[in-house]
Amino acid sequence: LELLYEPQLAGDRRVVLPYLLEIDAAHVVMLEGCGILPRRVATELLAVNRELAGRVAGGEDVLGSPASHRGLYTLYEGRYVERLGAETGGAAHVARSRNDINAAVSRLRLRDRLAELLRHGCRLLEVTAALAAQHASTVMCGFTHQQPAQPSSFGHYLAGVAFELTRSLEWAAASCDLADRSPLGAAAGLGTALPVDPRRVADLLGFAEVVESSLDAVASRDYLVHALGALAMLGNSMSRLATDLQTWSSAAYGFLGWGDELVSTSSIMPQKRNAYVLENVRGEAMEPLGALVSTLAGMKNVPFANSVEVSGEAGKHVWPALDAAVSASRLLALLVENVQVDAARMRSFLDDRETSLTALADLLVTRYGIAFRTAHGAVGELVGEGPVEAAPPAALTRRLTAILRRRLERPVDLDEVGVGRALDPEECLRSARYGGGPAPESVKAQLRVLAERREVLVARVEAWRSHRREAASRLAQAIEAVRGEAGEVREEGGAARG
Amino acid sequence: LELLYEPQLAGDRRVVLPYLLEIDAAHVVMLEGCGILPRRVATELLAVNRELAGRVAGGEDVLGSPASHRGLYTLYEGRYVERLGAETGGAAHVARSRNDINAAVSRLRLRDRLAELLRHGCRLLEVTAALAAQHASTVMCGFTHQQPAQPSSFGHYLAGVAFELTRSLEWAAASCDLADRSPLGAAAGLGTALPVDPRRVADLLGFAEVVESSLDAVASRDYLVHALGALAMLGNSMSRLATDLQTWSSAAYGFLGWGDELVSTSSIMPQKRNAYVLENVRGEAMEPLGALVSTLAGMKNVPFANSVEVSGEAGKHVWPALDAAVSASRLLALLVENVQVDAARMRSFLDDRETSLTALADLLVTRYGIAFRTAHGAVGELVGEGPVEAAPPAALTRRLTAILRRRLERPVDLDEVGVGRALDPEECLRSARYGGGPAPESVKAQLRVLAERREVLVARVEAWRSHRREAASRLAQAIEAVRGEAGEVREEGGAARG
């Protein structure tokens, strides 16, 4: 039985232990403050706690002994008992349980990992926006259904994707807020009769608030589902961006590419340059979806109370999903940052694609007062007769005039220069100023909005970080206050550390 | 080919058409206001629009003709052309496309359906909270890992679940806000050169803002994923509540049950009373999970641009999922509202389950200053010797005194009355006041928090509704303004309606 648990424990040990030590310290400080634990006992416990924390921070494996299916916590508490005897060593385990401790670890860990993801995500936003700004006037074919539609710009494309990426990251930030409540004090899920002060513990750990219900505190992991939803959506957006980049870097388009350090050669085909990191991005981006399903299915039909099925099993899928999301966003940022754009090929792709016909129809509507359906039909007929963009403006104007006369049963006096301008991709781009279109000034306005929202996100991440730092410093001071007031005991503890 | 599309269209037609009419009216009003459409044309279009809207509101099928794979929109526009001729009838289709119209329909429809879900969800919260208030002092066994743990109350259980339900509904409300931006003006995804006023359209349709990027406006459906995440999580919570209710209504527990109208008899076993509506709830609650997966997978690797794969296909799974979520929450509310609680069986289940031993250990810690591990060990030894709760307090106190003396190697003078009180379930319940525990006063405090949050939700739903009503009235006035100012034309239009 033990063997079956070992692999899982090994991975957790390294990551979870620092949180356990932090939670433990805050709990002991609070117990002492509430008069539940004598100062002497608290001081001894905190001395061991700080010593272990120091050794763990130094990379040492302080648990050492073999794994047990009774979990990391039992192993951990053993270290205290070993050092201080059963009575003092086990004294902190009052008014709490593995259940609320596990819940607290999952919340602290999630916040830290989400902050990491958001840092990398904001970096992706930043490089995408920078590239968009650089290419706000780079004419590129706009596509719908993968067919050439109308002239657009590479910058407009990138800004559009950045909006969706931004929203997914804002979603992830909201997950962080959702998790920002301390479950400590809930014990096994039924609270306690001991006069604890959960808000004090929350404050020492940097939680904004406490969970109101002890049952909710141990039974629910909905914040993990919320976070996984954000990761799955983020992955989705990344898969779409990666798909477009791969299409446009293919030989058939040749719009963009990467230097040797980001492409790979073939083991068999000497000419190949495969940007298959994009395939890694698309693949990793799907990992949160599976994790989301395992998590939701894992919680289904489980009694609403503490359950290993939820806390230990369903609750574990989020971590590799976060790894994958971080990895995918780092890789994608690297690719966006280092892409080499071939603006000339983007421009020449538009030649004779007839993408400015909508502009021509719009011209008939706005300048000549022709009804849209008629204009649309006339231009459709025109393109049915033969090439439009490739034709000389004069000849084209004559053909279109004839078509309109027949359809409207009245003469229309078209301006050859206007027709020519309407068919010019650069001109089309410049005039698509309304409705969030690709005109450079419109894209710049979009980038300003994106920058504001990105800055808000960055500020939120920074605020969490400083909030965490302040809490850590409050905890350190509180520990010192307890230990300082217990003079002799402290020296004893200090000796033990020496 | 046409045949393959028919089933889908039939369902949509009824639901989508009113949105199309509303969007169309707002668009025409705006076009006229911006000088893109002559007043005469606008008036004629609005006259047909209002007439069709009236007939649709009256239940009439105004489209009539057979379905087409070119979609509902083409069919719809045909009605205008039929009435006003191609030139006037098709005049409104300028500076827009099926793409931004479809996006607008999905956002308006989502908001309306989410508001409906939230109304039913708030109803579920309300009946759950009312039941919790009624049973804040109803002693019930608290469970972990499905084993008796400590005395709790039915009210505490219900309040705990209500917190998770509340968060899922708050998530759904946030989805509503996410969708609250108008995509109109984006046209095919590349904006327009015509000087449209998207904010005016947004205002007439009751959207809070506009989507900044035309590409984002047609390419993204992330708000559907956000909403489906909320529904899946809500379903998950409902499955857990339903699981507990079914367990407790089973013959082995007998804590609760329902009257004849909510249970079903067996076609073969005359004695059976099956509350299998709970199984329907659990089943329906899983539908959003599958829809979420189909939606996310459906968007994967799709170019970020307008695509039927995203807008038409991936975007359709949310609707049956909403149906299922509404149905599950209505059924569950009905069951919670009408549950018959057998408080006596709840109480007698606690007899001799030894669930007050934690309280006994806590007593040793707080009253006699014994370290937790020692107290826990001593009580464990006590229960190993034989029944605890069923034993007379005097004998029990003697046994425990002997155990402690041996373990502590010093005498401890236990108070028999205190020991007896500690073992009393009612007393345990009353004293579990900390950390969000089940003490009645603690549960009442939790219910106050729940009530506040529910009221906020109800107010948000109400605000959307009134916002929608105000927009509808703004739109009606704007239509009248256009038509009123065009005297003769209006009469003509009026005649057409007569």
Add this chain to the structure above:
Amino acid sequence: LELLYEPQLAGDRRVVLPYLLEIDAAHVVMLEGCGILPRRVATELLAVNRELAGRVAGGEDVLGSPASHRGLYTLYEGRYVERLGAETGGAAHVARSRNDINAAVSRLRLRDRLAELLRHGCRLLEVTAALAAQHASTVMCGFTHQQPAQPSSFGHYLAGVAFELTRSLEWAAASCDLADRSPLGAAAGLGTALPVDPRRVADLLGFAEVVESSLDAVASRDYLVHALGALAMLGNSMSRLATDLQTWSSAAYGFLGWGDELVSTSSIMPQKRNAYVLENVRGEAMEPLGALVSTLAGMKNVPFANSVEVSGEAGKHVWPALDAAVSASRLLALLVENVQVDAARMRSFLDDRETSLTALADLLVTRYGIAFRTAHGAVGELVGEGPVEAAPPAALTRRLTAILRRRLERPVDLDEVGVGRALDPEECLRSARYGGGPAPESVKAQLRVLAERREVLVARVEAWRSHRREAASRLAQAIEAVRGEAGEVREEGGAARG
């Protein structure tokens, strides 16, 4: 409560009723044969059964009355009671339950729907293979990582995809076999004390065998999961084929396209021809995945016994998934059948893509005995110097000779004609004969294997059909046998029908 059930019932009624009638008839025939039901009663029941079956076959709604949450079965039995009184009308409901009846309906219905899917799937295989045969020698660029790799043929591509499609359909056929056992006789899941003959019922309904355990018979729906797995995999393959077809029909490639009846124009862009049916295919192909998840999650943590959660709820997702799979395969078959291939553009795409370099390296290995890594490196160097395929063979041979001399430190005497041939795409294609490569003769061999496997599938579907027909005829004869032997009663029954 009733209202909540109505929508579901309406859909089921039409589809499920014929199965209920068939099951009922077989059950009554068996009961009579085993002496459990008197011949007179059996005759009367069968008379009503045949009458109802006739009316249902004629499109009549024989149930009429409003829906009930007690389900279709109760409503259905009511028709008998109405006609024959409670005693005779309810007589057939012995040794059975709604539970085993529902299980039987789901199995019969699945087999019929899978047979339908397989017919359309085999049609897709057929048109794909026919197209592959037609293009076994149509040179096309082979891609890996979306970059040009080596010369291949359109036929080789299609044959490759057809193998995966074939396996998914074989998986679906295996699901059919898995479902081919009768659960009737299991009653509520605990069998019966009445001496029934389940094999006789199985035989009359065309089941190959019976389910051995009555509990398994009502509790399990694993055959639905198996079928949904096949559908999800099939959808996956279809999404990949549709992706490639859409890429190759894009303007950048122009390898293929469709006539006007399969593409759609734009409501705004006069030049557009969107093959967005491919996007429908890709979208519909994802529906089984969500259904699979809802089904599996829906069965999780449900007691292994009859449960509405499994039979009614989790068991319902398969039907719309089958609709979507059938629709996607029909649409895709239509597209494959009607595709217009531009072989000239396929061929010209290969110009100067340097896709024959692997062949050149192979030539150095096989003809000149040069080690592969050296050959690969030399050709890599050659392409690094400048165009290869576009260079005159003589110049190229000189350059390569020089490179090899330097690398091998010995002279190599290359044959200019051989080098020229190695670089010719047609020649590359012809010589890729090994390892299942694209040489025409190799593709033809693959198509022969595909044809054999398709014929086996078609024969299996045909065998089910005839098996079902034979069972129906056995049932009809058995009914006649019962009714015929009961002369007067039969006339009476006939009168009742008149």
Add this chain to the structure above:
Amino acid sequence: LELLYEPQLAGDRRVVLPYLLEIDAAHVVMLEGCGILPRRVATELLAVNRELAGRVAGGEDVLGSPASHRGLYTLYEGRYVERLGAETGGAAHVARSRNDINAAVSRLRLRDRLAELLRHGCRLLEVTAALAAQHASTVMCGFTHQQPAQPSSFGHYLAGVAFELTRSLEWAAASCDLADRSPLGAAAGLGTALPVDPRRVADLLGFAEVVESSLDAVASRDYLVHALGALAMLGNSMSRLATDLQTWSSAAYGFLGWGDELVSTSSIMPQKRNAYVLENVRGEAMEPLGALVSTLAGMKNVPFANSVEVSGEAGKHVWPALDAAVSASRLLALLVENVQVDAARMRSFLDDRETSLTALADLLVTRYGIAFRTAHGAVGELVGEGPVEAAPPAALTRRLTAILRRRLERPVDLDEVGVGRALDPEECLRSARYGGGPAPESVKAQLRVLAERREVLVARVEAWRSHRREAASRLAQAIEAVRGEAGEVREEGGAARG
């Protein structure tokens, strides 16, 4: 960039390398046999291959150098080049590619892991069947909708579940057959012009056949989806079995339990005995579902050709899912094997649950010729009047007689002894012989069928194993044959190894 790839590579290295070495050896043997590789070169390569294989088998890390995003294969080939120089060391990489090698590794690895799963799965079947045999006559309440239904036996329950488990394992075995084809020779997916012999390679690696199409060989991973479907279904069944075991081990039922080594105590509640390994089983059982979704979504919309997105990314989720499935089935087997059944509590639970009423109704039908609906109604009325099973048979018979007289309007002469027997749970159990019911003889027949099918499975697993062993021995002989025939070279190679 490199850093991002490291974690994945570390895990793979250990597992994948032995397969690479095996594949390499087979490839070289074949190349030599086909005259593509000179004997001298083949001998040198095989010497290094055997040496590396020996060191890897001994636990050594033969790759050593830092990871690279170009993958394990490049690193691996580097070892040859280092030893034999570029020309000889790289000579084997002809007529192949990383693509077909990766495909071969995934197939070989899947077969080995599935064989492992099947061994543990068959062990679970075995202990379940053994427990069922032991409890074929242990009367237990049969449940539907979690309410007491009819008397059954624990053995009948276990046999029922075992059927579903068996089918899932048979599905997994079919996945193994699906994967049993060699993709080698496909090279990059476009075959080769070199006259290779793929059947020879297949034979040396123990594959039953070759993949016919080179494109299919590298592009498809459908066998992973098939296997994950089986694992997800297996997990589903295990979750249901674990749910029932946990319900029945709860204090409210007390039907079963486990010894101290399989339950866990609470860190806070001294009386608790939590069988939470069941919660681990249920949790781990959901992991394949998420993996299945990530795999299917990961393959969606990927061009049908070699792609890292499919081969590297989507293809990796199966391995941790297999770990979880193996772990869950081992844990569950341990729990089933060591369960302690309290037959007395199972029996006493049936007291006065009125579960024999169906039998009483059946008695009225079969012995007294009363129509089922009438009998069912009469017994329903009887139970409505008051307790049935608890009443003295004589009084009961009188009550029932009166009810029947009123309903039938004729006297019925009931036999008191028969009525009494019908209400006896043991008697009910014994007589439920039909339709796969729980009568001991019926359960024994079911167990015989299960044993046969389990033996077939065990034999299949054993056959794979011996097939693999034979292939390994063929490969070893072939290697020796090549090296033996090249005398001097071999000694040289031997020296290199010394």
